[in-house]
Amino acid sequence: MNLLAGARAMEARPVTLADIIPDPRFHCSFPHDISALDASVARRGVINPVWLIPSDGKYDLICGFRRYRAATKAAQEKMPALILEGADEYTLLLMQAEENSHTRGLNLLEKAMLIRSAHASFGKTPEQVIDTLFPAIGLERSMVMYNAISQVAEYGPYTQALVASSGMGAKQAAVLAQFEKEERELAAEWITDHRLGLNQCVQAFEALLDIRVNQGLSASEVMDEMEKAAAQNWDATRRTDVIFNTLIKKSKPALASMEYDFDDAVAALTLPPQVRIRPPKNFEGRHIELTIRADRAESMSAAIAALGKVERGGLEKLFKWI
Amino acid sequence: MSGYPIDRIAVTKEAGASPLLQRAIAAWPGAEVEQAQAAPEGDGLAMAADPVAQGKRTLVLVKNRGRFIRKCPGTMGLICCNYWVIDLVEGCAIDCSYCVLQGYLTDRRIRLAVNFDDMERELDTELAATDGPIRLGTGELSDSLMFDHELGISSMLIAMVRQRPRVTLELKTKTVNIDSILDTKPVENVVIAWSLNAPAIAYGEERGAASIEQRIQAASRAVAAGWKVAFHFDPLVIHDEWEAGYRQTAALLAEAVDPARVEWISLGALRFHPSMKDVIRRRFGAEGILKGEFALCPNKMRYAKPLRRRLFSTVKNALQEALPGAPLYLCMEGAEMWKAVFGALPQAMPRNAPMKRLFA
Ligand code: SF4
Numbered sequence: 001m002n003l004l005a006g007a008r009a010m011e012a013r014p015v016t017l018a019d020i021i022p023d024p025r026f027h028c029s030f031p032h033d034i035s036a037l038d039a040s041v042a043r044r045g046v047i048n049p050v051w052l053i054p055s056d057g058k059y060d061l062i063c064g065f066r067r068y069r070a071a072t073k074a075a076q077e078k079m080p081a082l083i084l085e086g087a088d089e090y091t092l093l094l095m096q097a098e099e100n101s102h103t104r105g106l107n108l109l110e111k112a113m114l115i116r117s118a119h120a121s122f123g124k125t126p127e128q129v130i131d132t133l134f135p136a137i138g139l140e141r142s143m144v145m146y147n148a149i150s151q152v153a154e155y156g157p158y159t160q161a162l163v164a165s166s167g168m169g170a171k172q173a174a175v176l177a178q179f180e181k182e183e184r185e186l187a188a189e190w191i192t193d194h195r196l197g198l199n200q201c202v203q204a205f206e207a208l209l210d211i212r213v214n215q216g217l218s219a220s221e222v223m224d225e226m227e228k229a230a231a232q233n234w235d236a237t238r239r240t241d242v243i244f245n246t247l248i249k250k251s252k253p254a255l256a257s258m259e260y261d262f263d264d265a266v267a268a269l270t271l272p273p274q275v276r277i278r279p280p281k282n283f284e285g286r287h288i289e290l291t292i293r294a295d296r297a298e299s300m301s302a303a304i305a306a307l308g309k310v311e312r313g314g315l316e317k318l319f320k321w322i
Numbered sequence: 323m324s325g326y327p328i329d330r331i332a333v334t335k336e337a338g339a340s341p342l343l344q345r346a347i348a349a350w351p352g353a354e355v356e357q358a359q360a361a362p363e364g365d366g367l368a369m370a371a372d373p374v375a376q377g378k379r380t381l382v383l384v385k386n387r388g389r390f391i392r393k394c395p396g397t398m399g400l401i402c403c404n405y406w407v408i409d410l411v412e413g414c415a416i417d418c419s420y421c422v423l424q425g426y427l428t429d430r431r432i433r434l435a436v437n438f439d440d441m442e443r444e445l446d447t448e449l450a451a452t453d454g455p456i457r458l459g460t461g462e463l464s465d466s467l468m469f470d471h472e473l474g475i476s477s478m479l480i481a482m483v484r485q486r487p488r489v490t491l492e493l494k495t496k497t498v499n500i501d502s503i504l505d506t507k508p509v510e511n512v513v514i515a516w517s518l519n520a521p522a523i524a525y526g527e528e529r530g531a532a533s534i535e536q537r538i539q540a541a542s543r544a545v546a547a548g549w550k551v552a553f554h555f556d557p558l559v560i561h562d563e564w565e566a567g568y569r570q571t572a573a574l575l576a577e578a579v580d581p582a583r584v585e586w587i588s589l590g591a592l593r594f595h596p597s598m599k600d601v602i603r604r605r606f607g608a609e610g611i612l613k614g615e616f617a618l619c620p621n622k623m624r625y626a627k628p629l630r631r632r633l634f635s636t637v638k639n640a641l642q643e644a645l646p647g648a649p650l651y652l653c654m655e656g657a658e659m660w661k662a663v664f665g666a667l668p669q670a671m672p673r674n675a676p677m678k679r680l681f682a
Contacts, residue, residue: 127369141368144604174600178608213613254615254626283627284619285399286658322658 012049014078015059017071020052023060025089025121026096028106028113030164034066041070049080051096059083063096090122090132098136108173109164111137112152119150126150145170151177158188166198175205179219187219194240204244207251214251222250258283262321269314274303283322323349324471324499326415326530329379332358332431336385340436342473343383349472350381358382365429374423374605377430378415381469386410386435390444391458399620400656401668403588403680406448406456410435410475411464416496417529419606420557423463425598432464434473442482449488457680458483461494461515470499477502484509492552496524496531498540508548513585515552516541518575520567523559527611534571542578551583555641556590556653558633560614560625568637572644581645586680589637590653591630593622627659634663651680 031037040047050064061068062084071079084092097114100106106114118124118133126146134141139149148170152163155176163173176184191204208219229246230239249256259279266277278289290307294300328350333343335357347355365380367373390409396402413432414423423430435441448456460466460479470476476493480503483491487510493503494515503514516537518524524534532540541551553575555568592611594602602612616623624630638650651668652660660667668681 130369143369143371144373147371148604171597171600174603178603209608210615213609214615252615252617252626254628255617258626258628282617282619284617284624284656286656 012080012082015052015081015083016078017068017076019058020050020061020068020079020081021055021058022065022068023055023062025117026060026062026093027065028097028100028110028117029065029069030107030109030113030160031066034070037066038070038073041067041076042074045074045076046071046079049082051092051099052081052083053087053089053092054083054085062092063099090118090124093118093122094132094136097133101137106137107164108149108168108170109152109160111139112149115146115150116153148174148177156181156185156188158185158192162188162192162201165192166201168198168202172198172202175202175209178209179205183219186223190223194243195236196240196244200244204247207247210251215253222247225250255282258321262318265314265317265321268317269310271310272303272306274299275307277318279318280322286322288318288322324415324469324497326468327379328353328381328415328432331355331381331383333383334358334385337383337436340383342434342436342475345473346381346383349469353381358384365431367430372605373430374601375417377413378417378432380431382429382431382433383436384433385437386440390435390441391448394462397620397654400654401652401660401681403651403653404457406458407462408441408458408460408479409463410441410460410479414464415468416465416531418496418531419527419529419602419611420559420592420594422594422598424601424605425595427463434475438478438482445482445486445489449486455488455490457490457492459492459494459515461492465495465497466493467495467497467499467503467514470497470502474502477506480506480509480512483511487511494554496528496537498532498536500540500544503549504543504547508550510550513550513552514541514544515554515585517554517556518571519555519557519559520561520564520571522561522563522567523611527559527606535574538571538574538578541575545579545583550585551579552585553587554590554653555637556588557592558589558637559592559611560629560633564633565636565640569640569644572637572640576644579645581648584645584648586649586651587641587645588651588653589634589641591625591633591655593624593654595621596623599623630655631659631662634659638663649680 046067048067050067051062052059053062059081067079087095093114097106100110114133114137115129118129119126124132126143130141130143130146139145152160152173155163159176179187187205187208191201196204208222211217211222212219226243226247230242234242262279271277274292274294276291276293280287292300292303294303328346331343331346331350331353333355337343347353365373365377367376370376386409392407392409394402394405394407411432411434412427413430414421415432467476479491479493483489490511490513492513492515494517496517500514518534518537519528521534524531544551558568561567596618599612615626615629617626625633634652641648641650652663657667664671
C-alpha cells in the first residue's frame with residue numbers, strides 16, 4: 001500500500017521552530033535514551049527533515065518529535081522539514097508509524113500509544129487498527145495482541161517508563177496486566193529504583209504475582225520486607241543482588257527450604273574453600289556437581305586430599321534431596 | 323448427541339467424499355459448510371477475542387498427508403511408558419484451563435483426518451517393524467470420544483484394531499459418550515479410559531467435560547457391559563483441600579468399579595510449557611490452576627519436587643487403599659520420583675507387579 005498516495009510533499013526547507021506545533025495525536029516517542037541524538041543535533045543540527053502539515057499559518061508536527069525536541073533543547077532556530085499537503089490525517093499517522101518503525105524501531109509503549117491515538121483521535125475500531133496500523137508497525141494481525149498491547153497505554157507513568165526503558169515485548173509485559181494499577185505502579189517504581197535488567201525485571205513481577213497468589217501478600221508488603229533484607233549502608237549493586245535473590249527465594253519457598261537444608265548439609269562436611277558442591281537445578285535430575293577451583297597444583301592437590309577424608313555418611317546425606 | 327456446538331464445517335476437496343462429512347452435516351444441521359484449502363490455511367481466527375474458544379466451534383475435515391502413528395517420543399531423563407499416538411484428530415471441543423493445545427496448535431479449529439485407509443496401512447507397517455505389543459491412543463491432541471455420538475469414530479477405530487490383537491487401543495475421554503461403543507460387543511484389545519481429577523478441578527478447570535460422578539458412572543456401565551477400562555489422574559493439581567478431593571474421587575471410583583477390571587491408572591502432575599502461562603492467565607485468570615510453586619524442569623513448568631513427591635505419594639496411597647491391586651504408574655517422571663513414590667523403578671519391580679507389563 002502506498003501510504004502517501006494523494007499527498008503532495010514539497011522540497012525540504014528550513015522551518016522556524018517557533019512555527020512548529022507538536023500535534024499530540026501523532027506523538028508516540030518514548031525514548032529511554034536520546035542523549036546520542038541530542039549530542040548530534042547540538043553539533044550538526046537536524047539532518048533528516050521532519051514531516052509537517054500546514055495548520056492555520058503554522059505547521060503541525062507529524063513525524064520527528066525526537067528531532068524537534070533535540071533541536072529545541074539545542075536552542076536552534078530552524079530545522080529542515082517536508083511540508084505535506086493533501087493526505088488524510090490517519091494516513092499521516094500510519095506513515096509516521098511506519099517511518100519510525102523502520103528507522104529506529106518502536107518500543108512497546110510507543111506501539112500502545114499509536115494504537116490509542118488511532119482509536120481515540122481518529123475513531124478507528126479495533127478491527128480497523130489491526131488491518132491498517134498493525135502491518136505498518138510490524139505486528140501480526142491479532143485481536144489478542146491488540147488487547148495485550150493497547151492496555152499498556154493505560155498504565156501509570158512508572159510502569160510505562162519501565163516498559164519503554166527495559167525493552168519489554170508484549171509477551172514479557174503480559175504479567176503486568178495481572179496487577180491493580182496502584183500496585184503495578186509501586187512495583188514498577190521499586191524495580192526502576194533497583195535498576196534491574198529486562199529478564200530480572202520480568203522475573204521480579206512474576207515473583208510478586210506468585211507471592212500474592214500463593215501467599216496472599218500484596219506487592220507493597222513484599223517490597224517492604226525485601227528492603228529490610230539488605231542493609232541500607234551496602235552499595236547499590238549488593239543491595240539489589242540481595243533483594244532480588246531474596247525475592248525469588250520467597251516466591252519459591254519449597255525449593256528455597258531445600259536449598260537451605262542442602263547448604264547446611266554441605267557446610268557440615270567442612271570442605272576446603274576451593275571445593276563447591278551444587279545440587280541439580282531445581283533439584284531435578286540425579287547428579288550433584290562438585291567443583292574444585294584452584295589456581296595452583298598444590299591448592300588442587302590439597303583440595304583432593306581433603307576430599308578423601310570426607311565421611312561417606314555426610315556425602316550420602318546430600319543425595320537424599322535429589 | 324454430545325451437545326458440543328459446531329457452527330462451521332470446513333472440508334477440503336479430497337475429504338469431500340468421506341461419509342464423515344454427511345454425518346457431520348446431519349449432526350450439526352445449523353452449521354455453515356464451506357470449502358477448506360488443502361494446505362494449512364491458518365484458522366482465520368485472528369480477529370477473535372478468544373481464538374482458542376472460537377476455534378472449537380469449527381470442524382475441518384481433511385486428508386492427512388503426514389504420518390498418523392508415532393511412538394510418544396518421551397522426554398530425556400524421564401521414564402517412558404511405551405505409548406503410541408494416533409494423530410487422527412487435532413483440537414478438542416472441551417476447554418481445559420491446562421490444555422496444551424491452547425498454545426501448541428497454530429490452527430485452533432478441530433481438524434479430523436478422514437483417510438482411515440492410510441492410517442490402517444501405516445499401522446500394519448508399524449506392526450511389521452515391531453515385535454512387541456503396541457499400546458495406542460487417540461487422546462493426545464483431542465478427546466477420543468467427544469464427537470462419538472455424532473461421527474462414530476470409535477467404531478471405525480475399534481474395527482481397525484479388532485483384527486490386530488498385538489495392538490491395544492485406548493480411547494481416552496472426559497465425556498460420557500459411550501453409547502455407540504456399548505452397542506457393540508466388547509473387544510479384548512480395546513480399553514476405554516477416563517481422565518479423572520478431584521471434583522473441584524473437574525468442575526472449575528475442565529469446561530465442557532462431564533462431572534467426575536458422571537465419568538465414573540459411565541466407566542461403571544462400560545465395565546458392566548464387559549469393556550476394559552483405565553483411568554488417568556492427570557493432571558494432578560495442588561489446590562485447596564486437594565488431598566480430600568483426590569480421596570473423594572478414589573472412593574467414588576472404588577464404589578463403582580471393581581479394581582480387578584482396571585487395566586491401568588496413570589498419575590501425572592500438572593505441567594506446562596512456560597509460554598502457556600500467559601494464555602492460561604488471559605483465559606482463566608492467575609488464581610486458578612497457576613496457583614502453586616512451579617519450577618522449570620527441564621523445559622516445562624512443574625510443581626517443585628518436594629510438592630510433587632507429596633502429591634504423588636498421597637494420591638498413590640489413596641488409590642492403593644481404594645482400589646487394591648490396580649496397576650498404577652507415573653507419567654512423565656524420572657527415576658528418582660519413581661523410587662520416592664513406589665520404592666523402585668518399574669523395570670526393577672517384582673515380575674507380578676501390576677504395572678510391570680506396561681514397561682516391558
Ligand atoms: S480434554 Fe484434553 S485435549 Fe480436550 S481440552 Fe481438555 S486437556 Fe485439551
